[in-house]
Amino acid sequence: MSLRHTLLAALVCLCLSGCFQIQLNGGVGNAELSIAPLRFPGHVQATATSWNAATLREQWGEETWANVSDFAKLLSVGVAQPALENIDPDTLYLVTATGGVDYDPQLQQQGLSESPEAVQGRWHAIVAGERILEGNIKVSALTHALYLQVRNAGFDALQSEEILTQLDAAATLVVGDVDQNGTIDYSDVLRFHRNLDTDKFHGDLAGLDALANGIRAGQPEDTLATHAAALFDRTQVSLVFDTGTVALETLNWEAPITAANFLHYVNTGFYDQTLVHRAINNFMIQMGWIAYLGLDVLDRVQWETKEPGPAILNEASNRLSNTRGTLAMARTSDPNSATSQFFINQVDNTFLDYGSANNPDGYAVFARVISGMAVVDGIAGERTTSVNGIGRDVPARGVILESATVTAP
Structure with missing residues (x-):
């Protein structure tokens, strides 16, 4: 036979x-x-x-x-x-x-x-x-x-x-x-x-x-x-900013939907050459939506919004807390509206946790920084301004996330 x-x-x-x-x-x-x-x-x-x-x-x-x-x-x-x-x-x-x-x-x-x-x-x-x-x-x-x-x-x-x-x-x-x-x-x-x-x-x-x-x-x-x-190995990702590198690991067991969504954007290069478009000292820095297009002849930052994928389910009930060094998804008032934008908590922001008095639906934590919080602190302390089409608290000089890549496993 x-x-x-x-x-x-x-x-x-x-x-x-x-x-x-x-x-x-x-x-x-x-x-x-x-x-x-x-x-x-x-x-x-x-x-x-x-x-x-x-x-x-x-x-x-x-x-x-x-x-x-x-x-x-x-x-x-x-x-x-x-x-x-x-x-x-x-x-x-x-x-x-x-x-x-x-x-x-x-x-x-x-x-x-x-x-x-x-x-x-x-x-x-x-x-x-x-x-x-x-x-x-x-x-x-x-x-x-x-x-x-x-x-x-x-x-x-x-x-x-x-x-x-x-x-x-x-x-x-x-x-x-x-x-x-x-x-x-x-x-x-x-x-x-x-x-x-x-x-x-x-x-x-x-x-x-x-x-x-x-x-x-x-x-x-x-x-x-x-x-x-x-x-569910914790996937390591390197975020390279123009001011330094932040290394993080995704929490795949605790937040599979959110981690898989984030890693999809990383693996497709979506986050490369994007701006940190919100930075509030003693709070957080946020990114994942605005493409950096360079400087004009007057050294002004040129940008455009990016079109993200579909919204995902909110996994904030996974019992992970928005403590210093954790990453969570940004969203609108709709709990299930997160797409590509995420933020890094610079301090303990437990008021963003699931079940909290001000945010009962919570913001889903899906990763944590393993090195480079000094870079986060530096970005959070940047001078900010308001930009029409983006909002307030935008780093005035244009802080760039140059690349986001999976490094291990």
Whole structure:
């Protein structure tokens, strides 16, 4: 049998409508799969048991089993096919895998382990009903990490669309274009296969495996959340001003929507050659909207406004405080109006925090300065003026953010 036919035989089941693969380090057989509405996890709509080696052998028949490679068997074990007649395409569901045996607990990636290891815990994926009906979904340590992140944000207070928005944003922080459709979103997490897609994983694979091992060992949820948070590396960014450099790190676990939005602007060069257009000493400096075009013959700053992307959801309820050295999104009176503008807190501005008396909706903190606050202090102390079309408190000489670049990881 050719390699192509071997893989087709191994993976054809994963293309079927409503098909799941239950994964940790390898495929997990004998796991119990359940599907229930996210808001009503006790109202189970569908169940299935994932294929173990014996089931797989029976499904394929002895001849195919003998001819298919050990690796192809590993890719196929753990398939679950629940009946989906009760699944509503417009409902958001919690998919739960419980127990079973892991056929590659040590990540040998050679075939089915002769000593599969019992799984003591359970793990989850949040999936829209429409996506469930499509099939080819991996319920994995990675889907559980994003479930824990949404839970950390308090999904009981979020609308379904807001949850899906957070999942899409979080996906851009941890994976590449797994399904190769030109877009990175949560579907790439649902397709991520630990054995096949390691080159598409942006985080620490050792951390992902630590989470999988923790689930297999039945570790408590708080411990698993610590493992999950470690997957969302704090991305380091360098802001180079004409007066010096500020280094910062984004808080990807705590503010995935806002961090992903900011990093998109950084990676597309949107912030390069822009002006600090607000500077208030003992308060903050703000930027991310005004393009610097140079000086005219009278040494006056030339500028124009930039057209940002769409507004994002306000993540100010993430319990991060607007203390000195933190970065937060600027917005209008509409809590969900932030686009590209951000500010760096020069002092503790806790009156901007979520739930505060003057700003109950809060301003979403998403990053913090790790070096260069002296540069921020210097900019905040610049002489300012009013500029028609921009507003008050504009640094009179024109303070330039020359570049914003990701430096690590």
